Amino acid sequence: MFGQCRSQHPAALANNNTGQTIKYSVKQPPLTTPWTTKVGTNPWPEYPRPQLERSEWQNLNGIWQYQDAESLDGLQTPPFGQALTHEVLVPSCLESALSGLQGTDTLYSWLRTNFTVPKSFKDQQVLLNFGAVDYEATVFVNGKEAGFNRGGYFHFTVDVTEYVDLDADNELLVFVHDPTDSGETVIPIGKQRLVPSHIFYRPCSGIWQSIWIEAAPGDYITRLDVDADMEGKVTITANSAGQNGVAVDVKVYDGDKQVGHGQGTADKTFDFTVDNVKLWSPDSPKLYNVTVTMGEDEVHSYTGFRTISKGKVDGVVRPLLNGEFVFMFGTLDQGYWPDGLYTPPNREAMVYDLEVLKDLGFNMVRKHIKVESALFYRACDEMGLLVIQDMPSARPLQDPLPNEEQQEEFARQLELLVNQFKSYPSIITWVVYNEGWGQITEYYPEFDLTDRVRELDPSRLVDSTSGWIDHGAGDFSDNHHYANPQCGTPFYSLQSSPHDSSRIGMQGEFGGIGHNVSIENLWNVEAAINAINETYEIDETLEAWNYRGHILLKELEDQIRKFECSAGVWTQTTDVEGEVNGLMTYDRRVKRVDEKQWKDDIQALYDAAAERGARS
Structure with a gap:
């Protein structure tokens, strides 16, 4: 074998x-x-x-x-x-x-x-x-x-x-x-x-x-930017390899039926409107096919009609999808595989993780300091999973910090991230820094980087600093705390900043409760096994693990009802190497979750948000 x-x-x-x-x-x-x-x-x-x-x-x-x-x-x-x-x-x-x-x-x-x-x-x-x-x-x-x-x-x-x-x-x-x-x-x-x-x-x-x-052909489309909003407006830029001004023709299809048509020129942004569109959302992930012709080059694409914004709902700043507050709840999704590391074994394996999350009731994943293949985001588009997309971080804990040249390279690659993935309907938020990793503290680079991300992609929200070193940039006041949440609350840990009511309250990471398993489901590397006890909390039985999960989700539910909590990220989808705090083991062979309990508890989060102005 x-x-x-x-x-x-x-x-x-x-x-x-x-x-x-x-x-x-x-x-x-x-x-x-x-x-x-x-x-x-x-x-x-x-x-x-x-x-x-x-x-x-x-x-x-x-x-x-x-x-x-x-x-x-x-x-x-x-x-x-x-x-x-x-x-x-x-x-x-x-x-x-x-x-x-x-x-x-x-x-x-x-x-x-x-x-x-x-x-x-x-x-x-x-x-x-x-x-x-x-x-x-x-x-x-x-x-x-x-x-x-x-x-x-x-x-x-x-x-x-x-x-x-x-x-x-x-x-x-x-x-x-x-x-x-x-x-x-x-x-x-x-x-x-x-x-x-x-x-x-x-x-x-x-x-x-x-x-x-x-x-x-000699003059071909190098990058296609597509944004479609809740009003049916389609905004297109067809970047070309040749001369500017070549005619561009765009057709939008619902299945095989053409429902929209627009025309413009290469390398210039133009828009047109499609009537009576069905909106994309986690409940109804409707996608439309798109065909773009530029000279002799014809390419096929797709889009989903949705609008991401923020606004006040009953006096609280909220993330809005198609004008409504949708509570976002997902997992910290690291995308590691014991046999392939960064590369999933095949598409079936990759989609399996997403299907498990969707079936439990999660409506979002936070893609954690990794970028996946285009087929991952296509699967999220098809399935109706919102994506909070991290920029891969530099070395953590400021050891060492980037010099000027390295910081410029980080900024260049952040631009690549946004430009290459900004047409996927499922992506709703960009994360610039995670927990201060690679974040220069002598000045505040997150402000300029946030402005640049917004310039490149004004259609999405920006979480400038997920956890820790927060100077007020971006759309989110994002707290990390283990194991219990502190989401949009007047209390905070030493490493998190106080909640800022002028921005969206988010629990960017919490949970992380662990449960050890036998060697056949563990990453069999001695150093990793020896590090298992570094997990935030180890529960001896699955019953105890599920009980702790229930308590923590009920605490998050209470914070949704009482404070300004709009989103939460549970750590994590699967175990990874020496971490044993996943909903599944690293090999995906064991699900720890009591599925009925977790489905009920997750639905209760949406119900609590609905009482504060969200839809269920």
Whole structure:
């Protein structure tokens, strides 16, 4: 079932004196999931970018080759035309079991494959698309450098038309540098650590989201921004690769029936109105298909009609969805997998987590200091799950703080986050900083960053500082407190600021109660197991764990009724490595929740909010 069961250092991986590439096999991870053995060698076959979809494309996921590059000097001598030492699964984290490597300290890597450009691509541009590469990628095609990208969470495209041969074998070689938290490096990394410790986890390096080629005309759409509001107004920007002023035609469909039409020009924002639209909400996640034509380029997309705002309801500042106060309740959703780390084993596994949350009655997830693939947000759009989206943080606890250059890079990547994901209806709020991690305190950068986010995306709310270091920026007064909540209340902990009634009261994190399980459902790594007792609270039985959950949710309900609480985030969806405080275990095989109790308690939160001016 599995390959060799041990974690290997890249130096060991590269020490292959046989002259033959070691064949791919899944390594035995410290913990499996029900999907580990279902991944196969052609993972993630779905079209990876559902909001800018082209008809002519080819998936490059599958078995590639890998070799340790040892240092940045490796860039000086690319291994063109050479077999590398190991086969590897793409997409996957090089540190994961699914990669076939389960490496450690994979700071410098070579990855290669060969591909054929179909004859149907003749006389068109050949675009090479990467879903995400952590952290820096230098791309070579047929022995020539074709592109470079920095940023481990964002998609990028390389036009490789001049480098490829049609209907022939083409070599693709990618050099990846991922420093994570080595030395004085300060980059957006979320919870990745070279040396994991309790709430910080095994890192992810390499090509961890899908890669594909597609055909496009010479002047093609590079980014499509779509916003549709509750009044039926559709706002469109079709960014182009060529000259400005090309005509753009937009058609909106309800199923196969055309219900709207608008026209404008490339690289200029324009709008039009669709009559009698059905609104998108968690109760009714209605989506409309969109076809956009710019010159010879035609792409397919979709949207949902909804408006996100804030306003006073009975004297309290509230988040509003389609003009109504909707209490937002979700989980801290970290998106880690024991077999794939950052990369879910497959779409079924990814959607399973969301279905569990939706079935329990949660209407939101806080995507915690990680960015998922586009298919995750498509699933939330389809399912009706609101998303509070964090910017991946730099190193925590100001150790060390970013210098000026590093801060500029953080700001650049924050802009990428907003621009690349602002068309997904489910995303309702951007989070700039989490608990002060990477947040400079000599001045208050969150104010300028918040202004920039609002400039890029005026259609959403901004949670400038989720927990801790709050100087008054943004739309939320966001408290973190374990285990019990302090949501919109006149009391607060030492690490949280007093509630600010001029902003939305939110419990950005609470809960975190733990329940230990037997070894077959634990991340079987000694350091992680030894850290379990660092959990905020350990309950000896599931009965006690569910009782504590009930008490804490009842306390939140009481705060909704008495104070100014508008949203809550429960920690967390699943266990992760040494954390045992999930609604499910890390392997997704055990649900801790008493489902009827949790459904009733969650509904009671919405009912309490309805009495204060929300709909149930």
